[in-house]
Amino acid sequence: MEGKIIFIDDDPEILSSLQKHILHQPQWQCHFFQDAEAALSHLADNDCDIVVSDIMMERMDGLALLDILKSHERFSHIEVIMVTGWEKRRMKQLALARGAMDLLAKPVSIDELTARLNSVLRLISYRRQLEEKNRALEEQLAGAQKMELVGTLAAGAIHDLKNLLVVIGGLGNRMQLCDADARAVAEDKFYRHKEMLLQTVSKAETLARKILCFSRQEKEPLSPHEISGLVAENVEIFRSLLPKTVSLELELPAQEYRARLNRQYLAQILMNLIFNAAEAMHNNGMIRVCVGAATEDEPQRLNRQEGRKPYLRISVQDSGPGISPQDLPQIFTPCFTTKAKSGGTGLGLFVSKWLVEQMQGLITVTTAPDSGCCFEVLFPAIA
Ligand SMILES: Nc1ncnc2c1ncn2[C@@H]1O[C@H](COP(=O)(O)OP(=O)(O)OP(=O)(O)O)[C@@H](O)[C@H]1O
Ligand SMILES: [Mg+2]
Structure with missing residues (x-):
């Protein structure tokens, strides 16, 4: 399993032993830090899948680091495995409650750590696949909902066009009557009806444009x-x-x-x-x-x-x-x-x-x- 992993421990001996053994995993990109602040400044510019951190450290402790990672949207996807030599049960509850994936007791066996990291990386990969599928499904659903609304609106627009055609037909009839009536022409009624007819035709045109705009999600x-x-x-x-x-x-x-x-x-x-x-x-x-x-x-x-x-x-x-x-x-x-x-x-x-x-x-x-x-x-x- 490929993965980007950060290891943090303020004990230089533990860190170098980890470095020696873990670096045998060629599919992992690993970084090693002696304090949490240095790891955080690395994370400011680099992505990471898993942080493996000691809890008791002189400067920022592992639980404080865990809180920062879980409370920032940018880092919250990073899984955290805590490592401690302290009384295990209480610490484990505390770390899990604050969002850690797991807590391992020191001294950590390299084989166990490698197996644990592989299983977390597998979970991360499943999660990513699910998120990807979910995104694709959401897009499909939004498209289907839009098409449904386009259909309803198209029907609505046709309803309004039907009304406009009634108006256009009515105005046309009146113009015909005016045409036959010299007095009405003299009174300018013919031209007023013609003006209204042209306005209504332009409304009908706009209506047809409206439904096209909606299907392209443009706003009038x-x-x-x-x-x-x-x-x-x-x-x-x-x-x-x-x-x-x-x-x-x-x-x-x-x-x-x-x-x-x-x-x-x-x-x-x-x-x-x-x-x-x-x-x-x-x-x-x-x-x-x-x-x-x-x-x-x-x-x-x-x-x-x-x-x-x-x-x-x-x-x-x-x-x-x-x-x-x-x-x-x-x-x-x-x-x-x-x-x-x-x-x-x-x-x-x-x-x-x-x-x-x-x-x-x-x-x-x-x-x-x-x-x-x-x-x-x-x-x-x-x-
Ligand atoms: N002014 C009103 N007085 C009484 N009922 C009304 C009035 N306006 C709307 N309604 C009621 O609301 C219903 C829905 O109105 P809507 O305009 O959406 O459709 P419609 O008028 O039935 O059909 P269309 O608009 O296609 O001719 C009408 O069928 C009618 O029962
Ligand atoms: Mg109506």
């Missing part, structure tokens, strides 16, 4: 945005797509709030929340989107472990039937849907939560049967 860039403008822009698009029986109201603060966001992520989250609300109300009722500052204790209430920081809140409140207490714990779980018959995939809220978390935000809901739902998204505010 976040940049500072004034939040009211972004929310208003999206609400306008969704208002034009919802039937007139849905009243989509927007309440913006007088003050400007800024957060580090990704525009497309925010648009997808709002789209999911607003479409869910409209679907829950069977396209008949009120949805109110509000932007404002969150109260100071709100992030703590939601288990965010950090000092008090300003957060801002976007809420989407509806006048629908609300969510039942049985369904509530599951709504963010992938594939949970109460709309399977009408083609719900149950990925909208799961993906929304993931997107919110990519922007260091939090998402929560308050609801009661027949009192509607209020989804709140909180983001850390920036100056």
